[in-house]
Amino acid sequence: MGKLIFIGLGLHGCKSISLRGLEEARRADEVYLDAYTSIIPGLRVEELEELLGRGVRTASRKLLEGRETRKLLRSAVEKTVALLVPGDPFVATTHISLALEAVDLGIRVEVIPGASIASAIAGATGLQIYKFGRSVTVTYPEEGFVSEVPYEVVKENLQRGLHTLLYLDVRVDEGRFMSVSEALRLLSEIEERRRDGVFTEDRLVVGVARVGAPDSVVKAGPLKSMIDVDFGGPPHSIVVPGRLHFMEKEALVKLAGAPRSAVEKHGWGTRS
Amino acid sequence: MGKLIFIGLGLHGCKSISLRGLEEARRADEVYLDAYTSIIPGLRVEELEELLGRGVRTASRKLLEGRETRKLLRSAVEKTVALLVPGDPFVATTHISLALEAVDLGIRVEVIPGASIASAIAGATGLQIYKFGRSVTVTYPEEGFVSEVPYEVVKENLQRGLHTLLYLDVRVDEGRFMSVSEALRLLSEIEERRRDGVFTEDRLVVGVARVGAPDSVVKAGPLKSMIDVDFGGPPHSIVVPGRLHFMEKEALVKLAGAPRSAVEKHGWGTRS
Numbered sequence: 414m415g416k417l418i419f420i421g422l423g424l425h426g427c428k429s430i431s432l433r434g435l436e437e438a439r440r441a442d443e444v445y446l447d448a449y450t451s452i453i454p455g456l457r458v459e460e461l462e463e464l465l466g467r468g469v470r471t472a473s474r475k476l477l478e479g480r481e482t483r484k485l486l487r488s489a490v491e492k493t494v495a496l497l498v499p500g501d502p503f504v505a506t507t508h509i510s511l512a513l514e515a516v517d518l519g520i521r522v523e524v525i526p527g528a529s530i531a532s533a534i535a536g537a538t539g540l541q542i543y544k545f546g547r548s549v550t551v552t553y554p555e556e557g558f559v560s561e562v563p564y565e566v567v568k569e570n571l572q573r574g575l576h577t578l579l580y581l582d583v584r585v586d587e588g589r590f591m592s593v594s595e596a597l598r599l600l601s602e603i604e605e606r607r608r609d610g611v612f613t614e615d616r617l618v619v620g621v622a623r624v625g626a627p628d629s630v631v632k633a634g635p636l637k638s639m640i641d642v643d644f645g646g647p648p649h650s651i652v653v654p655g656r657l658h659f660m661e662k663e664a665l666v667k668l669a670g671a672p673r674s675a676v677e678k679h680g681w682g683t684r685s
Numbered sequence: 686m687g688k689l690i691f692i693g694l695g696l697h698g699c700k701s702i703s704l705r706g707l708e709e710a711r712r713a714d715e716v717y718l719d720a721y722t723s724i725i726p727g728l729r730v731e732e733l734e735e736l737l738g739r740g741v742r743t744a745s746r747k748l749l750e751g752r753e754t755r756k757l758l759r760s761a762v763e764k765t766v767a768l769l770v771p772g773d774p775f776v777a778t779t780h781i782s783l784a785l786e787a788v789d790l791g792i793r794v795e796v797i798p799g800a801s802i803a804s805a806i807a808g809a810t811g812l813q814i815y816k817f818g819r820s821v822t823v824t825y826p827e828e829g830f831v832s833e834v835p836y837e838v839v840k841e842n843l844q845r846g847l848h849t850l851l852y853l854d855v856r857v858d859e860g861r862f863m864s865v866s867e868a869l870r871l872l873s874e875i876e877e878r879r880r881d882g883v884f885t886e887d888r889l890v891v892g893v894a895r896v897g898a899p900d901s902v903v904k905a906g907p908l909k910s911m912i913d914v915d916f917g918g919p920p921h922s923i924v925v926p927g928r929l930h931f932m933e934k935e936a937l938v939k940l941a942g943a944p945r946s947a948v949e950k951h952g953w954g955t956r957s
Contacts, residue, residue: 419808421800421808423703423798423800424798425705426705427704428703428704428705428708429703429704429705429798430703430704431695431700431701431702431703431704431800432699432700432701432702432703432704432707432736433697433698433700433701435704436700464704500804501800501804501805501807501808502808503807503808503811503814504804504807504814506813506932509807509811509813509932509936510932512811512936512940513811513932513935513936513939513940516939516940517939522940524805524808524809524897525897526695526696526701526800526801526804526805526808526896526897527800528693528695528703528773528798528799528800528801529798529800529801529803529804529805531801531803531804531814532772532773532776532798532801532803532804533773533796533798533801535773535775535776535781536691536693536773536774536775536796536798537796539775539781539784539785541778541781542775542776542803542820543819543820543821543822543852544819545819545820546818546819547815547816547817547818547845547847548814548815548817549815550815569845573819573841575819580815624798625796625797625798660778660781660782660785663785664781664784664785667785667788667789668784668785668788668794
């Protein structure tokens with residue numbers, strides 16, 4: 414009997430995979446690398462193949478949620494198929510959908526977790542994980558239409574004193590990765606229309622890039638001082654802190670280089 | 686110059702550590718294992734020592750946040766000290782506090798992420814990570830006092846249609862680990878007093894145990910049918926689902942064995 418095994422690759426290069434994930438990938442009959450839902454900085458396919466001692470097929474959108482999905486699933490009916498995914502599996506709905514199709518075909522599904530930004534953001538910023546409200550993605554405008562959902566979510570979280578993790582749009586197939594700067598510009602534009610005091614010039618924000626990688630960057634400060642910062646290569650994310658505990662203030666100053674003044678006078682409220 | 690490096694061990698046994706974490710731990714001058722903030726099912730210290738090819742010192746509460754912390758930090762002023770932690774570092778405030786003390790002493794701090802329940806819960810349940818509101822811990826009563834904070838948090842999340850991840854109390858030093866059953870009983874007791882319709886008999890809940898381990902258990906159903914289920918060894922957690930997308934309903938049925946009726950008639954509302 415076959416199985417489909419989702420293996421989290423973690424956040425950086427080849428070596429963020431777990432030992433168990435490595436063993437399972439080496440043992441599998443077929444190994445695919447998800448090159449669609451996100452990217453891992455520093456990951457080179459040749460290096461991954463060397464580490465696994467075998468060939469790895471790159472899985473595009475077509476294979477993961479398009480017309481070629483059946484091909485991948487057909488293999489898993491009798492063989493063990495491993496799908497290596499950036500970060501932690503099932504954070505992308507593509508993976509959940511694929512797993513459910515597999516179950517319908519009687520294929521056993523296993524998941525080997527990997528490190529994910531959803532949790533590593535606490536290690537990167539020193540902000541407490543249980544004080545994060547819901548997270549949301551800032552997406553590129555579609556035909557001029559800018560989604561205001563991220564603005565709404567941050568506003569709602571701020572009103573409850575909660576932090577927000579903003580994922581930034583990643584379109585691997587188009588080679589587009591939203592930067593902290595691009596996202597803050599989009600959010601400031603919404604602020605100009607809405608005027609609810611969510612993304613004002615003085616709003617304390619934390620920009621992070623390549624969390625979990627040796628060259629990761631974390632910088633906190635008022636929006637106006639962060640909008641022109643170059644965080645380097647993708648992926649980028651933003652955190653908007655809510656009410657700050659004393660220790661969190663210290664962390665933003667000491668781990669994220671926030672100006673002490675910005676943290677001390679930090680008010681998490683909004684205008685409406 | 687020394688450094689303090691936090692290395693996430695992930696969620697199960699010795700082999701959830703990343704390759705990079707393993708390399709760093711092997712290279713470090715001193716290696717400690719955090720045996721205080723949480724536990725990893727299936728982890729045996731001797732096996733870990735064999736994997737690392739070196740001795741590992743067990744770090745108790747005293748060493749991590751008590752009067753012996755200075756000892757650990759003094760080592761890190763000149764040497765490389767690795768602290769192996771369950772799950773992902775910095776999810777426990779103990780680690781953030783230790784990191785900040787280290788920075789004050791001029792010690793470089795590094796973090797190597799590990800898999801965490803905060804993200805792996807999506808892989809275990811098929812629920813979408815960005816629809817989780819804030820999380821909270823259900824704690825053991827202290828001198829008869831039962832905290833109602835978890836009740837409040839779930840209520841608030843439900844009113845917004847959001848899912849809630851409930852961490853259950855882990856007191857490694859006392860050998861006490863709250864079970865799904867114990868937690869549901871505590872929450873039902875609060876319901877009897879509050880009557881806001883949050884933890885009623887029909888409330889759909891998901892119990893999970895040992896997420897990320899090969900013997901993990903995930904079961905979803907109405908509270909009344911889950912309260913007597915034995916999930917086996919720790920750690921346990923609970924998810925209270927909010928508004929469910931079609932795919933999430935399918936996932937709860939197919940991955941968590943929820944009765945289809947419980948999912949179809951699922952209402953996420955509360956009474957007040």
